[in-house]
Amino acid sequence: MVNFIDVIDRATTGPMMTQKDFDVKVVIPALRRALKKYNIKYDRKEFVNTDDALADRIFEAAVDFYSEVGTYILDTERIIKFTKGEILEAVEDAPKQAYFGEGPDRCVMKGRMPDDSELPYCHVGSGTNTSEENALRLVESYARIPKAKTISIPIINTLGHIRTAAGAPTEILAAIRAMQYGREGCRRAGRPGLGIIDHVSSASTGVSTIASSAPQFGARPSDGWLIAPFAELKTDYSSLNQTAYLTAWGANIGQEAGPLLGGYAGGPEGLAVMNTAYSLHGILVMRATYHLIYPIHMTYVCSSQPDVIWATSASTQAIAGNMRVPYYTLMYAAAGAATKMYFDEALACLIMLIASGSGIEDVHPGKAKITDGCTPVDMEFTCQVGHAFRGVTRKEANKLLEKICPKYVDKLADAPLGEKVNQCYDLDYFKPKPHFQKLYDEVIREIKGEYGIDLYKY
Amino acid sequence: MNTQEAFIKMSDAVQEGDSDTLIGIIEKVIGEVDPLILIQKGMMPGLKKIGELFESGEVFLPEMLMATEAFQDGMKIIEPKLRESGKKVESPGTVVFGTVFSDIHEIGKNIVITLMGTYGFKVIDLGANVSPTKFVDESEKVNADIIAISALMTTTMTYQKDVIDYLKERGLRDKYIVLVGGGPVNEEWAEQIGADGTSDSAAGAVKIAQKLIADKKGGVS
Numbered sequence: 100m101v102n103f104i105d106v107i108d109r110a111t112t113g114p115m116m117t118q119k120d121f122d123v124k125v126v127i128p129a130l131r132r133a134l135k136k137y138n139i140k141y142d143r144k145e146f147v148n149t150d151d152a153l154a155d156r157i158f159e160a161a162v163d164f165y166s167e168v169g170t171y172i173l174d175t176e177r178i179i180k181f182t183k184g185e186i187l188e189a190v191e192d193a194p195k196q197a198y199f200g201e202g203p204d205r206c207v208m209k210g211r212m213p214d215d216s217e218l219p220y221c222h223v224g225s226g227t228n229t230s231e232e233n234a235l236r237l238v239e240s241y242a243r244i245p246k247a248k249t250i251s252i253p254i255i256n257t258l259g260h261i262r263t264a265a266g267a268p269t270e271i272l273a274a275i276r277a278m279q280y281g282r283e284g285c286r287r288a289g290r291p292g293l294g295i296i297d298h299v300s301s302a303s304t305g306v307s308t309i310a311s312s313a314p315q316f317g318a319r320p321s322d323g324w325l326i327a328p329f330a331e332l333k334t335d336y337s338s339l340n341q342t343a344y345l346t347a348w349g350a351n352i353g354q355e356a357g358p359l360l361g362g363y364a365g366g367p368e369g370l371a372v373m374n375t376a377y378s379l380h381g382i383l384v385m386r387a388t389y390h391l392i393y394p395i396h397m398t399y400v401c402s403s404q405p406d407v408i409w410a411t412s413a414s415t416q417a418i419a420g421n422m423r424v425p426y427y428t429l430m431y432a433a434a435g436a437a438t439k440m441y442f443d444e445a446l447a448c449l450i451m452l453i454a455s456g457s458g459i460e461d462v463h464p465g466k467a468k469i470t471d472g473c474t475p476v477d478m479e480f481t482c483q484v485g486h487a488f489r490g491v492t493r494k495e496a497n498k499l500l501e502k503i504c505p506k507y508v509d510k511l512a513d514a515p516l517g518e519k520v521n522q523c524y525d526l527d528y529f530k531p532k533p534h535f536q537k538l539y540d541e542v543i544r545e546i547k548g549e550y551g552i553d554l555y556k557y
Numbered sequence: 558m559n560t561q562e563a564f565i566k567m568s569d570a571v572q573e574g575d576s577d578t579l580i581g582i583i584e585k586v587i588g589e590v591d592p593l594i595l596i597q598k599g600m601m602p603g604l605k606k607i608g609e610l611f612e613s614g615e616v617f618l619p620e621m622l623m624a625t626e627a628f629q630d631g632m633k634i635i636e637p638k639l640r641e642s643g644k645k646v647e648s649p650g651t652v653v654f655g656t657v658f659s660d661i662h663e664i665g666k667n668i669v670i671t672l673m674g675t676y677g678f679k680v681i682d683l684g685a686n687v688s689p690t691k692f693v694d695e696s697e698k699v700n701a702d703i704i705a706i707s708a709l710m711t712t713t714m715t716y717q718k719d720v721i722d723y724l725k726e727r728g729l730r731d732k733y734i735v736l737v738g739g740g741p742v743n744e745e746w747a748e749q750i751g752a753d754g755t756s757d758s759a760a761g762a763v764k765i766a767q768k769l770i771a772d773k774k775g776g777v778s
Binding site for chain 2: 118122123127130131173227228254256262263264265266267270273301302303304329330331335359360361362363364365366369397398399400466467468469470
């Protein structure tokens, strides 16, 4: 694989252009050409792609597209480009397994295949806005879920009464505090070795990530650090600085991206190719040892919309079948926590991911926009579904989604806000409040009644 | 080609993002038709249509960007004649738009700006990493109606509040409609910092802008 030093050299020697020209004159036309050349079409007849040949063509289209486009560097206004040969060599050389955690909690994330009977990797937690008073107990509640292999830790955006701000000293202090809460929460749950693989959501700049990753605050190279791009296929020196530091340390790097359906990628076909191209960018530029995609519909701001579900299923299969990299997907529900609609959206998304060959993370309620808007019940549900629906095929998944999706699709534009964690979950006793437990029991009963699967057995 | 045919073809060319065809038609008819009418009846319907198709999910950002580019190419030919005529295109309002200080994400802002353009708003794009003082100074310079502030990260949305605080410090808060938006932004946050509105979607942002401007000008929303 092309050496990282060569990659950053290309950031100063590659073709130079404005960001707007990159978007309009490079990305959009190249994606259109790739979709046409490889005949990537979505006929809206199925929720989960079942066409292996199409998945392979999506991979080929992504390789073609990425070799034409590359990654734009905002600081130098240059493009890091790779030949097709370099991209395919990187795919061959990319890590196929990522190891997280220590001691009895050490685990491995590896690629799965579509229709795989292998257990999907179950990751839980939320790198979303959380009030500081809830953060520690929430981490503890995530870490208490026995089937969770790794966790994400919350974003701390206040220091007492002071709101933190990107680039300011408050950001560094909040990132360090989030790290400390993360490790302490795992200790309190009796799982001190548990891997935290969303370092560090509270840090948006390289300097904060590096500062909070110092071992005295609890970080270990066996955790995982997510590095995000800018839409689409752009990065900057701050992100590359994180990569430089983490590769030098030998830590796990997660390539994350949330491409927009309706944005520069266009419709579902473009989104499928863009999702896949991000994994190529991840291996080569960000030096990823694992991958996270969270595609979002531009209008509904969620991922449970059927076009996004199909695009995600198709790109997951393209990546699973052709790259075999450690890979999981985060999806967003439109409905807030503690609502029936949330569980319908989450079930549809999780079944699609399990059948398509992805690892799973709890679907985030309320478009992940609500402070304290995720609950440990969402995470328990994720693990139960992951284990119960292990081995579900794409064909079976389509039949299930034909029943599940109509329950919520018409409500996406006006989804219920739901409740915040303190309204529906008791963080002192780590259990749902009675009204939420009642709703959850109803959800479990409905799943058992309609699909014959008792989640309480898992 | 009569004028009506020319208008239809201009509208189609804008929708298809076909600058060459659009410019060809404009050059044929510009000597015979009022430049303002050319814009209003030839190009604007195409732009409006593409905005509607975008809202209904039938086309996406690439198509809308191409249409906007074609429209701007057409305007380059028409504008000198428009200036000569002393007329100008009516706009629902002027918007100063940017991504907050310390945040260099632009896609959300760019989508909303492009859609606002299809509705005739005059939008001044300040780009990304914009300081609070720049938001306010630029708005003063162009006598803006709306200040639109985008932030994609939870750690940068706090700078949206700084823009509003600075407006208050300068005694200008009531002069402007302030809209906030971006990934982590919700109504609770907008209310908390004293913004006038927010929306999850580009179409929602345009509707709020139209409503608040109509309210401010005393019109019907």
